[in-house]
Amino acid sequence: MGETQQKGGYIGQAWLVIVLGLLYGGVLAGVQTTLSGRAADNKKDETYSVIPSLVRGADETKTIELMVEGKNGKEARIYKAIGADAGHKGWVVPAGGQGFADRIELLIGLDPALTALTGLYVLEQRETPALGDRITEAGFRDRFNGKPADQPIVMVKSEPKAENEVRALTGATISSESVSAIVNDALANLREPIGRRAHSAAPGEALRETTG
Amino acid sequence: MAREEPTALERFINGVLPENPIYRQLLGMCPVLAVTSAMKPAMTMAGATAFVLICANIVISLMRSLLKPHLRILVFTLTIATFVTIADKFLAAYVYEMSKQLGPYVPLIIVNCLIISRCEICASKQSVGVAAADAVGMSLGFALALASIATVREILGSGMWFGLRVLPGSWPGWGIMVLPPGAFLSLGLLLGAAEWVSRKRARTNLWRTVRMLWSWRR
Structure with missing residues (x-):
């Protein structure tokens, strides 16, 4: 300490x-x-390009971007997926949360009635290479297809028995559980507001025309 | 007598081959194994590493007289982390596809031993010109090594090079080459080849010296 003081103190050392x-x-x-x-x-742009893979029959050029107020009081952006026949094909909900290493951002595909998941896409992640980053692989994401949207997804380490169970990735339990937690939180927060919005006239819908 | 520091030209040349960061120093093995499944990600990583290495070396050299021995590693890390973050943000904005493909490996440049070792060995001791030449040489050496491994892996793994088909469509594509084991196999064989060439050259030089001494004696 004496030596540090002699040389100008901590500020003098660390300036x-x-x-x-x-x-x-x-x-x-x-x-x-x-x-x-x-x-x-x-x-x-990436979100728009993957919407057809999250909601079957959706046409990315007809996607409608909406803002809804979640249960937590915050505005959230969602996408109403429209088909080439102008029919409502489903919803895409962006969601994010903490993963094992860093923030994970997801796109969740839902059917028009908001009863089941139709797809899942990982927009951003920095999980452990070769372990947690396998959440981006179709083999894992497809496990969410058809799962109920009205009850929380539960990660299991063995073959799923209940319809809301999804098998976690071996060696990446925390990353897998992070994904299910993000999906559960997003649906708990936005499912009802989206449902209300679907039955209302949806004023102020901003239609984004993309060239595809 | 104190050993004279290498000149800018010597630093540059050393970085490319004689002290190649991968084949001679075995530094930065993480990106070498992880991003060399194809040329595009390998060259993006080489570019990002070059940007960080050149900027860090120049900045550290500029402030070398201000560095305190016990705080120098902290200053190196702070500087490297700043340039890595800039590279990461730039890739996400302008080379989005590659940014997604490289994922966590761009932020991991921060812990690439190659960069911190050049700050310690050269930039903190020598002038800006020498530090810049050293960084360019090392970056070139790193890029050449990544390119050599990625070339072997991409061509054998998918019959393509930089996304263009170079082997006939009938080439079955050795799937293992684009997977992690392919990275270890390619790196091991190429390291062995580099060592073999280097030893052969050393033997040739030794014989030449012996012959010269023998003729001089006579």
């Missing part, structure tokens, strides 16, 4: 780290502000 921390923080804030819009657009 470079403090200055660099502030400088780099400012640079990163600038980079984030500049590039985040473009990154968000990329994610949105």
Whole structure:
């Protein structure tokens, strides 16, 4: 301690780290502000491109983007999937939450009556390579197809017995359970508001025409 | 007498082959094994690593007189992490498909020993010019090594190179080559080949020296 004080104290020792921390923080804030819009657009384009695989018969160019107020009081973006015949084919709900390593973002496909899951897509994840990142594989995602949307999904380590059970990935239990928790939270929060919206006139629907 | 530090040209040349980060130093093995299933992700990783290495080396060299011995690793890590985050955000904005494919491996550049070792060995001791030349040489060496492994894996695994078909459609595609075992097999065989060539050259040089000494004696 005496030696540290002799050389100018803690600030004298660490001033470079403090200055660099502030400088780099400012640079990163600038980079984030500049590039985040473009990154968000990329994610949105990807969302539109996978909607037909989440809701059978949906036409991405006819997708309607809606904002609904969830039970938690926050506005959430959802997608109303429309087919080429102009019929309502289902819903796509973006959802996110903490995974094992970092945030996981999902797209959940639902049937028009909001009774069953029709597809699941992992939009973003940073799970452990070769273990947790297998949540992106169709082999895992397809396990959610047809599962009921009105009861919580339960992850199990053996062959599912009940209709709301899904088999977790071997060696990636936490990542698997994170996915089911994100799906459960999103449906608990948004299923009823979407249902109400489906039966109302849906004022202010913003139709986004994409070129596909 | 203190050993003289290498010049910029020596640093550059050393990075490409004699001290190649992968074949000679075995550094940065994680991306080498993980992203070399095809040329596109391998070259994206090489580009991102080059950006981080060059920027980090230049910045560390510029502030080398301010570095305190016990805080230098912290400063290196802070600097490297900043440039890695910039590279990650840039890829997500402009090369989205590759950003998705590389996933956590871009943030993992932060812990690539190659970068922190160059900051420690060269940038914290030598001028900006030498540090930049060292970073460019090492980046080139890293990119060449990634390209060599990715070439073997992509061609044998799918009959393609950079997404273009180079083997006839009848090529069955050795699935194992694009899977993790293929990475270990390719790396092991290429490392063995590099070692064999290097030993052969060393033997040739030894014989040449012996012959020269013998003729001089006579």
